Amino acid sequence: MSRSFAGLPAWDSLAEALRGSGVDGGALAALNTAMLEAVDHGDLPQWLAAIEDFPAIEAAQALDVPAPRLGLPVEGAPEDQGQEPPAEANGHSRESTEAAGAFDRLRNALMALHPWRKGPLCLGGVPIDTEWRSDFKWARIAPHIDLAGATVLDVGCGNGYFGWRMLGAGARCVVGIDPTVLFVAQWLAQVRCAGPSPNFVLPLRDTDLPLDIGGFDAVFSLGVLYHRRDPMDHLARLWAWTRPGGQLVLETLVVEGPRSLHPEGRYARMRNVHEVPTVDHLLERVRSAGFTRAQVADLNRTTTREQRSTDWMRFESLDRCLDPDDPARTVEGHPAPLRAIVTARRPMT
Numbered sequence: 218m219s220r221s222f223a224g225l226p227a228w229d230s231l232a233e234a235l236r237g238s239g240v241d242g243g244a245l246a247a248l249n250t251a252m253l254e255a256v257d258h259g260d261l262p263q264w265l266a267a268i269e270d271f272p273a274i275e276a277a278q279a280l281d282v283p284a285p286r287l288g289l290p291v292e293g294a295p296e297d298q299g300q301e302p303p304a305e306a307n308g309h310s311r312e313s314t315e316a317a318g319a320f321d322r323l324r325n326a327l328m329a330l331h332p333w334r335k336g337p338l339c340l341g342g343v344p345i346d347t348e349w350r351s352d353f354k355w356a357r358i359a360p361h362i363d364l365a366g367a368t369v370l371d372v373g374c375g376n377g378y379f380g381w382r383m384l385g386a387g388a389r390c391v392v393g394i395d396p397t398v399l400f401v402a403q404w405l406a407q408v409r410c411a412g413p414s415p416n417f418v419l420p421l422r423d424t425d426l427p428l429d430i431g432g433f434d435a436v437f438s439l440g441v442l443y444h445r446r447d448p449m450d451h452l453a454r455l456w457a458w459t460r461p462g463g464q465l466v467l468e469t470l471v472v473e474g475p476r477s478l479h480p481e482g483r484y485a486r487m488r489n490v491h492e493v494p495t496v497d498h499l500l501e502r503v504r505s506a507g508f509t510r511a512q513v514a515d516l517n518r519t520t521t522r523e524q525r526s527t528d529w530m531r532f533e534s535l536d537r538c539l540d541p542d543d544p545a546r547t548v549e550g551h552p553a554p555l556r557a558i559v560t561a562r563r564p565m566t
């Protein structure tokens with residue numbers, strides 16, 4: 218039984234998938250191997266055991282849909298696996314027993330990887346109604362980008378949900394990096410269902426990735442910038458990983474003017490929000506990192522339809538972070554979450 222990420226085959230094709238791109242796949246694969254060996258998390262053996270307990274699943278992928286369908290439905294899965302995000306199936310919550318069918322066994326194993334934050338997903342016919350309707354975010358991003366044939370870096374990719382959507386939009390290969398071990402385990406669970414695929418999640422922070430690893434055609438940073446203590450350092454890294462002429466897609470919290478917010482304590486109950494800039498300040502930061510053609514593609518106030526508790530994320534969610542008497546404010550009295558999508562280019566020279 219696997220007790221760590223080291224030696225698992227899910228990353229074996231990483232260098233090959235990047236061959237002929239502007240990225241040094243060999244160096245990235247070597248770095249990833251070292252990082253896999255270094256990952257140490259007390260719950261990892263039980264997460265890996267849960268994935269090993271999956272029933273047999275026939276590999277399959279349907280990616281260009283709100284809830285990517287990975288793996289053919291196992292026996293006992295609800296029959297309606299249409300284009301819409303999954304509704305929670307009823308009557309499938311009994312604990313794992315030897316008598317449990319393949320559907321219950323898979324559902325229970327996936328539930329052992331709680332909390333599921335980014336999705337929705339449908340794995341082996343099990344609908345996973347995640348905390349975030351990340352398909353809403355993707356619908357706001359997709360009209361502004363062309364990923365046909367692109368090699369993509371997704372910094373702070375979570376469990377790899379957006380990677381499937383990027384492949385569905387024509388990307389050739391997606392390298393996601395995220396230091397949260399549970400999210401990497403959730404990606405492994407997805408790969409167990411999907412079969413081999415050029416959507417990778419590596420257990421790396423932005424600061425682990427060398428600046429000279431090469432240039433990606435498109436670099437995404439969604440929901441990460443406000444968590445970084447030094448936003449200019451993060452943007453300088455994104456610039457270094459974008460090939461000349463390549464595209465940046467940056468999504469982050471903003472406030473309406475006139476001043477950027479530097480929360481003293483928490484912001485919407487989050488401890489690690491360092492700066493929430495105005496839109497003008499954000500664009501200025503993106504330009505001073507060296508990007509051109511920086512523009513706001515979308516501005517959106519996060520709703521409790523998009524971020525909420527579900528069976529698959531049973532902790533508190535956005536509704537508990539807003540002032541019950543004034544949902545335009547957080548419980549701390551700050552403006553409620555407003556998110557901007559900024560697109561920009563690295564100049565050719």
Ligand SMILES: C[S@@+](CC[C@H](N)C(=O)[O-])C[C@H]1O[C@@H](n2cnc3c(N)ncnc32)[C@H](O)[C@@H]1O
Pocket residue numbers: 335349351372373374375376394395396397400421422423424438439440441444
């Ligand atoms: C708010 S979530 C956003 C996830 C996803 N990109 C999205 O937009 O839904 C922030 C993610 O950044 C990851 N993260 C935190 N610090 C990071 C760092 N230094 N480098 C890369 N990712 C980081 C977290 O583990 C988490 O998955």
